[in-house]
Every structure is written in structure tokens, then in C-alpha cells.
Amino acid sequence: MRSLPSTPKSFLKYIPGLVVLYFICAALLLLKLPVPALIGYALGIFVFYAQFARYWELLDPLFPKATGYNVFGSIQPQEEVQQQVIISAHHDAAYVFQLIAHCPRYYARLINTGVLFLILGFLVALAETVLSLLQIPISGLTHPWAPIVLLAGGIFLIPLAFFTTRQVSPGAGDNMIAVAIATEIARLFHDAKQAGKSPLQHTRLIVASFDAEEAGIRGARAFCRKHGEALLRTKTYVLNIDTLYKLADLNFLDKDLNASVKLSHQMAQDCVAIAKSLGYPARITGMPFGGGSTDAAAFGQIGVEATNMAGISFDISRFSEGLVYHTPNDLTKYVEPEIVEAALKIVRDYILKKDNELKGISA
Numbered sequence: 314m315r316s317l318p319s320t321p322k323s324f325l326k327y328i329p330g331l332v333v334l335y336f337i338c339a340a341l342l343l344l345k346l347p348v349p350a351l352i353g354y355a356l357g358i359f360v361f362y363a364q365f366a367r368y369w370e371l372l373d374p375l376f377p378k379a380t381g382y383n384v385f386g387s388i389q390p391q392e393e394v395q396q397q398v399i400i401s402a403h404h405d406a407a408y409v410f411q412l413i414a415h416c417p418r419y420y421a422r423l424i425n426t427g428v429l430f431l432i433l434g435f436l437v438a439l440a441e442t443v444l445s446l447l448q449i450p451i452s453g454l455t456h457p458w459a460p461i462v463l464l465a466g467g468i469f470l471i472p473l474a475f476f477t478t479r480q481v482s483p484g485a486g487d488n489m490i491a492v493a494i495a496t497e498i499a500r501l502f503h504d505a506k507q508a509g510k511s512p513l514q515h516t517r518l519i520v521a522s523f524d525a526e527e528a529g530i531r532g533a534r535a536f537c538r539k540h541g542e543a544l545l546r547t548k549t550y551v552l553n554i555d556t557l558y559k560l561a562d563l564n565f566l567d568k569d570l571n572a573s574v575k576l577s578h579q580m581a582q583d584c585v586a587i588a589k590s591l592g593y594p595a596r597i598t599g600m601p602f603g604g605g606s607t608d609a610a611a612f613g614q615i616g617v618e619a620t621n622m623a624g625i626s627f628d629i630s631r632f633s634e635g636l637v638y639h640t641p642n643d644l645t646k647y648v649e650p651e652i653v654e655a656a657l658k659i660v661r662d663y664i665l666k667k668d669n670e671l672k673g674i675s676a
Contacts, residue, residue, distance in 0.1 A: 314382055314384045314385075315536075317380070319528060319532075320372075320373040320377070321379055321381075323364075323370065323372040323376040324364065325365075327372050328473055328476045329474040329475075331357050331361060332473055333474075334356070336464070338357070339463040339464045340460075340464070342438060342441060342456075343456075345441075347451075348445075350441075351441075353438075354434045354435035354438050360372070364529075368529040368570060368610075370529065381405070381525045381531065383523050383524055384404070385522070386519070387517055387519045387520075388513070388520075389517055390511070390516050390517055390518075391511050391513065394516075394517045394547060395515040396515065396667065397516065397517035397518070397519055397548070398550045399519040399550070399552070400519070400520050400521070400660055400664070401520075401552070401554070401608055401609075402521075402522055402523070402554045403522065403524065403532065403608055404524060405527050405528070406484030406487070407481070407639045408477040409482050409639060410476065410639040411475045411476060411477065411478060413636060413640055417632040417634060417636045420632050421629040421630045423469060423472050424473075424603055430463065430467065430469060431470075433466070437455060437459045437460070440455055480641065482639055485643050485648055486638065486648045487555065487638055488555050488557075490653060491554035491555055494554055494656050494657055494660065495660075496520070498518075498660050498661065512668065514668055514672055515671040516664065530608050533610075536611070537615050544612070544617050545617065549612075550577075550618050550619070551618065552620060552663055553607055553612075553620070553622070554621070555608065555609075556623045556624065556625045557622075557625075558637070558652065559624050559649055560593060560594070560649055560651040561594060562624050562625050563588060563594060563622070563655060564626070565580070565584045565620045565621065566581065566599060566600055566620055566623070567597055567599055567620065569599075569606050569609050569610035570605075570606040570613075571602045572599055572601055574613045574614055575613060576609055576620050577613075577620055583663065584620060584622065584659060585597055593659070598626075598627065601628055601629065603629045604628070607623075608621075622659065624649075624652040625638060
């Protein structure tokens with residue numbers, strides 16, 4: 314177990330301030346002060362992009378510190394280590410997302426509309442700044458109707474001010490079931506080794522449970538910073554498990570972190586093939602913009618092959634009533650036993666497949 318300093322509230326708790334900044338900038342435009350409005354809107358867009366889209370940790374100095382813990386261990390192979398497989402999950406739970414809990418059908422629309430008005434405000438401020446520099450009167454061109462439209466459009470941003478609450482989701486499907494699966498995999502291979510029947514000849518198995526995934530994949534990033542050189546020195550494959558609910562939604566990611574990080578398409582392909590050979594439906598998907606990220610992205614960012622196994626569609630435009638992800642209803646009764654069984658078998662067979670590939674080379 315390793316402790317890590319963290320600032321979890323800086324990940325999403327800035328959003329109410331961003332909404333307030335939007336209205337201040339619209340009011341500045343109404344008062345014919347386009348330059349400070351332009352600076353404010355530009356700052357808002359940059360903060361949103363940095364924090365929400367890319368998970369940069371720019372606002373950490375403004376929020377209280379906390380301590381998180383990564384837990385991990387390894388099982389050594391019978392012979393020389395030639396590669397390693399990491400099975401990972403995260404053990405922290407998310408704050409309840411108000412929009413998902415109360416109106417999941419409109420989650421994507423509200424997010425997209427809020428971003429649209431933020432960009433529109435920037436463009437109006439930019440236009441008025443240029444006009445003022447050219448000494449062209451803005452009255453009648455963009456004033457006062459444009460600032461009034463922006464103020465009225467701010468109604469779509471108000472729900473974002475209540476994006477999260479202080480309430481924490483129970484986190485059964487996201488992501489304690491994945492921690493249980495990773496733990497069971499560790500027990501399975503440990504018991505086999507203790508009995509003198511270890512199936513792993515050249516593959517080191519590492520099982521990890523990361524903290525602060527819901528705070529911007531901070532635990533996994535800390536792990537990669539600490540062990541990055543070792544992860545790259547020995548050929549490493551990371552099979553992350555995050556958000557398991559329904560077998561029909563079984564998927565493996567080849568893009569992550571709002572579609573900005575490439576994961577291993579080959580790994581995703583191999584996992585889909587294993588799933589189908591076991592009789593389970595599976596497909597390759599990519600994390601769309603607005604869908605967020607999994608810990609697999611932290612490994613992809615440093616060049617380690619990784620994918621994520623999930624049992625949910627991350628397409629936020631398809632969110633509908635009954636969704637329990639990031640809500641108070643994320644309970645065990647909504648996690649299908651079939652997806653748990655499938656995940657265990659797929660992870661087990663993927664580890665064995667990678668070691669068997671090396672056995673063939675050694676022979």
C-alpha cells in the first residue's frame with residue numbers, strides 16, 4: 314500500500330464558480346466592457362478544457378489537501394520474468410452527479426448547451442473587443458441584444474452549478490465489484506502457486522486497486538509517475554476494470570480520457586476475441602467526449618499497452634431513465650451476476666493467453 318497526496322475536490326467543485334464567471338462576463342458585456350469579459354470567457358473555456366476534458370490538475374492550490382492510498386501486489390512467475398500483466402480497478406466512489414440522478418436523458422444536452430453558450434460568450438466578447446479597437450460603435454450591432462441573449466441562455470448553465478453534491482454514491486458497480494474481481498483473480502493465481510501448480514511461467518501478475526480515479530485518475534497517474542520506468546522496461550499489459558453492470562453492454566476501450574488518449578486496440582481486440590470464445594457478447598468502443606476517463610488512460614499516456622473492460626455504454630447521449638451510475642442507486646442489485654462471471658473468466662483467460670504466447674516462443 315502506498316499513500317498519495319491528493320486534492321480531490323479540485324476536479325469538479327470548481328464548476329459553480331465557472332457558472333458565476335459566465336454571468337459576470339455577460340454583465341460586463343451589457344456594461345460595454347468587452348475586454349474584461351473576453352478575458353473572463355477565455356479563462357472559463359481554458360479551465361473547463363484543462364479540468365473537465367483533459368484532467369489537468371491546475372486548480373489544486375485552491376482546494377484542501379487529502380491523502381489517498383493505492384494498494385497493489387505481485388505474483389512472480391515460475392521462471393524468468395519476460396512480461397507483466399496488470400489487473401487494475403479503483404476503490405474510490407464518485408460524488409453523486411445531480412444531472413444523471415435526476416434527468417439522465419438530458420445530461421448530454423445540458424453539458425453541450427452549457428459549453429456552447431460559454432463559447433458563444435467568448436465569440437461575442439471577441440467581436441465587441443475588435444469593434445472597440447477599431448472604434449466602431451457596438452450599439453445596434455451586438456449591443457444590447459447579444460449580452461441579453463447570453464444572460465437568458467445562462468439558464469442552461471444553472472443546472473451545472475449543482476453538477477455534484479456532497480453525497481457519495483455507494484459505488485457497487487462503479488467500482489467495488491471490479492475491486493472484488495481483481496482480488497479474486499489475485500487469490501486464484503496465488504492459491505495455484507501455493508499448491509505448486511502455478512500456470513505462469515514468464516509472466517509477472519500485478520493486481521492493483523487505485524484511489525482517486527473519480528478525482529481525475531490521480532491514483533493511477535501517481536502509480537505511473539512512481540513506476541513508469543519499470544513499466545516501460547518490462548513489457549507490460551494493463552487490463553483495467555471499471556463500471557460493470559450489464560453483460561449486454563460488455564465493451565473494451567481503445568480510446569480514453571474524453572477520446573484524447575489512445576489505448577491498445579490489439580489488447581481490446583484480444584479481449585473481445587476471448588469474450589466471444591466464451592460465448593459472451595463484446596465489442597470495441599472508445600470513450601466519447603463527455604464520457605470522462607478510466608485509469609487505463611494513465612497508462613496509455615506513458616506508452617504502456619492498456620485497455621478497459623466495462624459493462625456500460627459510455628455514450629452520454631444514450632443515457633436514459635434507470636441509470637444507476639454515479640447516483641445513490643449504485644447498488645449490488647443492479648450488477649448482473651452474469652457480467653461478474655464473464656469478467657472473471659475473461660481476465661483469467663487473458664492472463665493465461667499472454668503467458669502461453671511466451672511459452673510458445675521459449676519452446
